[in-house]
Amino acid sequence: MTQKLNVESFNLDHTKVKAPYVRLAGVNKGINGDEIYKYDVRFTQPNKEHMEMPAIHSLEHLMAEISRNYSDKIVDISPMGCQTGYYLSVxxxxxxxxxxxxLEKVLEDVLKATEVPACxxxxxxxxxxxxxxxxxxNARRMLEKRSEWPNVFS
Known part of the structure; x- marks a missing residue:
């Protein structure tokens, strides 16, 4: 990879990361001083495994709804097109x-859910x-490796 691309994750060497992890992927500052922090919340190992779309979709609904019970700083939780994780913006x-x-509290609540909100x-x-x-x-597998979340690279 010689040319730096505009999208931060396109400049990340996906062969060097070790999922699951939670990584600060960027900070954007607004004109009024607000800062948006974007986190790469990686559930599965890139190019080795992926999550199925119905599960990704439901987990997105659940995390989007539940996370706002814990924080008013959530901007968005959005799935990655590669089906390996989500972006969390605060x-x-x-x-x-x-x-x-x-994230730990949200995923624990996902395990207790009896239905998908807005389904x-x-x-x-x-x-x-x-x-x-x-x-x-997917939430259970992520939680089982909670101690590994801060370790992005193997």
Missing amino acids: INHDNYEEILEL NEVQCGWAASHSLEGAQD
Whole structure:
């Protein structure tokens, strides 16, 4: 890779990371001084494994809804197109340890969920593509390796 690209993750050597991990992927400062912190929350090893779309979709709904029970700093939680994780964006919150704690609480609540929020044709653009069981399996696997989250590289 010789040319630096505009997208931060395109400049990350995906062969050197060791999932699962939670990595600060960037900080953007707004014109009024607000800062957006973007975290790479990687569930599976890039180019070796991936999550299935119904599980990703349900886990996105669950994390988006549940995370806001714990923080008013959440800007967005969005799945990666490569199906290996999510981006978590927060505003004016730069405490990495608190982000890890937030994610742990959210994933623990995912395991207790009995349904996927907004899993219907009125509130969701592809309501047929959901799997609570798959979302919970992914959350469980991520939580089992909680101690590894800060370690991005092997």
